[in-house]
Amino acid sequence: MKDKNLDYSSIIGLILILFVLIIFTYINNNNDNNFSTKLDFNHKKLFEKEKIFFTDKRKKNDFFLLENNVLKIKISSIGGVIHDVFLKKYKAYDPLSFFHTNNLHLIKNSNFLYKLSFLNQKKLKFDTNTLYFNLFSLEKNKISGITTLIIRAKNPYGNGKGYLDYIYTIGEKNQYDIGFSIKSRNFYSKFNKGFYLNLDHKLFPLEKDRDWENSYTQVYYSYKNNLNNDIKYLSEKKTEDKNIYRVNWIAHKQQFFSFILIPEKILKNVFVKSENFSSGDILKRIQFKTFINTENNEGFYLSFRFYFGPLDLNLLKQYQNGFENIIPFGWGFLKWINKYFFLIIFEFLEKTNLNYGIIIILMTVVVKLILSPIAYKQYKLSATMKLIRPEIEKLNEKYKENILKKQRAIMELYHNVGINPMSGCISTLFQIPIFYSLFKFFPTIINLRGKSFLWVEDLTSYDSILKLPFFIPFYGNHVSLLTLLYSFALLIYTKLSNNGKQDFYKKENDYSIPDMNFLLYLMPIIMLFFINSYASALSLYYFTSNIINIGFFFFIKEFMLDEKKIFMKIQEKRIIKHNYWKNIIKKIENKKYKNPTE
Known part of the structure; x- marks a missing residue:
């Protein structure tokens, strides 16, 4: 059975984020x-109504x-x-x-x-x-x-x-x-x-x-x-x-x-x-x-x-x-993230006396720089996985009748090239608390209250460029431009990060596993509905974050990661492992030659 064109780390991350959003909605409505x-x-x-038996007759107050x-x-x-x-x-x-x-x-x-x-x-x-x-x-x-x-x-x-x-x-x-x-x-x-x-x-x-x-x-x-x-x-x-x-x-x-x-x-x-x-x-x-x-x-x-x-x-x-x-600020450790991470960064940047919209943008840049090692490792993992997909495809074909052997062979391939496929999920899990904390951070910061930025009237409330004559469930009766920009930027980033993966798969009529690639593109639509009525500061933060993600994508790809070198390392490790086993076999044969009676 052949794997489909699917980034499992992204899908697992998406499912986790959707789970968080469902829990968040449940908490806020119950x-x-x-x-x-x-x-x-x-x-x-x-x-209840009480009997009063004295009344002052004075009228002047x-x-x-x-x-x-x-x-x-x-x-x-x-x-x-x-x-x-x-x-x-x-x-x-x-x-x-x-x-x-x-x-x-x-x-x-x-x-x-x-x-x-x-x-x-x-x-x-x-x-x-x-x-x-x-x-x-x-x-x-x-x-x-x-x-x-x-x-x-x-x-x-x-x-x-x-x-x-x-x-x-x-x-x-x-x-x-x-x-x-x-x-x-x-x-x-x-x-x-x-x-x-x-x-x-x-x-x-x-x-x-x-x-x-x-x-x-x-x-x-x-x-x-x-x-x-x-x-x-x-x-x-x-x-x-x-x-x-x-x-x-x-x-x-x-x-x-x-x-x-x-x-x-x-x-x-x-x-x-x-x-x-x-x-x-x-x-x-x-x-x-x-x-x-x-x-x-x-x-x-x-x-x-x-x-x-x-x-x-x-x-x-x-x-x-x-x-x-x-x-x-949120419950449990989310409160600590807001009080001792985001608030400290926000108050530090606030001393610049810049417009609060600019402060949020700078805050996003600072947070992304702090988390850049995680982003780099995640992209490196994605690039490495993309390079070994032809090998995984061969193993799928070779062991298609034996799932256990196929899994062992794939895990051995991961070990040989020095990657842990679960590290992508760990990175996503690490970023989910930050993702959720911001939902509680921006609507509670009084310093943002009433502060405007470009067309935004109040950064602690939604921005509206169009008032609708009707109400759309989950969306509201207005159109938030910042939410639209964020969803569009998220869609571009999703397309870029998922682009090119299909090059390593054969297009065959195999309907045994549904193509779940559409889930990755469903996320921008979900977020469009989910945060349309949230604080515009939150949409501004996520819009800036995705613009930075797109920039990181090209920067890491062009200047920090050389896919040819990664592929050469994969081949070197494969050769080293092949020579290792070749030497082991040679030693066993030499030992048997010296001791023919054994």
């Missing part, structure tokens, strides 16, 4: 969170401002809550201008509400969101530069006695976190010991591709597990709720920004719910509830920190609480 969702009934019930170099925060007098958080150094995507030109508000128009809920013995409930807070003090420490705002609400049931203070603090420089403390005095003597802290956060889209951003929006949390602090998350795709114990912090993460609640003391029991919205103005609604037990009715004091800021790895590391782990 909830890979295996946590238990057993709920505490009392906590869950408190999210005053606002208090806190500001530093990066944040501008507006606090409402009604309820004392944060009404608006404006990030000065970032912009939100504007669908009218197709660029990031809108002011970026992480909190706006009461999409972020929190309150204390007190219950009396008759189960009637009073919420602090009905209180009116007056300015008590606003001071700035000249030494530390910290501004402290204290707003105070009177106890509506204390006959003028008792109060509740909300205390906000902000640093004067580039701090994205603020302090939030709650202090009371004779505030809830008529209520049961303890109260509920409730938070309701609606997350709005900030990026170009709402669906893509939604897939990166989810709840992360850190909890104390024995002596260690573990970090887990809720599903990014499905509505999910969960009871969490011994909580260190909770993060409401979007694609590039996050709110993080950091309590001063560990929260013993927290109920959190994440509700997903596939359409509309809301990406997700996250609800949070925990019970705070107090021993002294005369007063209590709680302290938190709120982080409103970007998902910048170096910035989050400074907090030393594991916040950097909410950046989805």
Whole structure:
């Protein structure tokens, strides 16, 4: 049985890549969170409509401002809550201008509400969101530069006695976190010991591709597990709720920004719910509830920190609480590849202050140079295999009735010429983690967010040269030029690397083995559909990578590999082996001649 015109290393590599793409798609479309969702009934019930028996009749809503170099925060007098958080150094995507030109508000128009809920013995409930807070003090420490705002609400049931203070603090420089403390005095003597802290956060889209951003929006949390602090998350795709114990912090993460609640003391029991919205103005609604037990009715004091800021790895590391782990660089060793290989190269090239599209191109060149020894060995293997194919064809013909002998003969031929056919598969396996890591790298690098290159508006989102009036499954409703260029370059490279192999095979009517050569040419079409909606930086990287591959192909072929010399070496090894066995036979014959009785 004759082998067909097929590069088995390429086919195996293609199958492995297709397998990775299938797994990648499955992971992104299914909830890979295996946590238990057993709920505490009392906590869950408190999210339903609640009876409020006190309402402040004041209608005027005053606002208090806190500001530093990066944040501008507006606090409402009604309820004392944060009404608006404006990030000065970032912009939100504007669908009218197709660029990031809108002011970026992480909190706006009461999409972020929190309150204390007190219950009396008759189960009637009073919420602090009905209180009116007056300015008590606003001071700035000249030494530390910290501004402290204290707003105070009177106890509506204390006959003028008792109060509740909300205390906000902000640093004067580039701090994205603020302090939030709650202090009371004779505030809830008529209520049961303890109260509920409730938070309701609606997350709005900030990026170009709402669906893509939604897939990166989810709840992360850190909890104390024995002596260690573990970090887990809720599903990014499905509505999910969960009871969490011994909580260190909770993060409401979007694609590039996050709110993080950091309590001063560990929260013993927290109920959190994440509700997903596939359409509309809301990406997700996250609800949070925990019970705070107090021993002294005369007063209590709680302290938190709120982080409103970007998902910048170096910035989050400074907090030393594991916040950097909410950046989805991938799982397992893929995260290490992104953090300690690609990110280091990217940050080094970023210092050149070049356009970020140029930086990605330079990054591709650097990575290809680092991996060039593997590319050289792979091409050398391919060239050697091409030269010995006539010999393999002869062995196939000679041992066509005995498959075992044929395999032994072929393996002996490989050994004689000094090649290992499996090394091509090993090289492909080595490059698959790099291939997959980039899918997680480019959509999570905030430095690329909103950066343009040529016709590309945002390198962290897809580029579109044509909007389609219909939706194509797996492809989308737009045409990405960079994806087209990448697929075309991949097709050319596939054609070049596979060209000429048929010269060593006879064209006979043997249909016992199907010609699978078409699989090699199927890959560009698959990638065209698969990454059309991915970050344009990824398409730019792969397009550049294939242009370099084509250049490597001609450079290695013309200047680094001499196929005639390789063929001569093959003949020399064959002659050496032939002479070796000839000498062995001659020695045996001479021995028998000297000892005829044996």
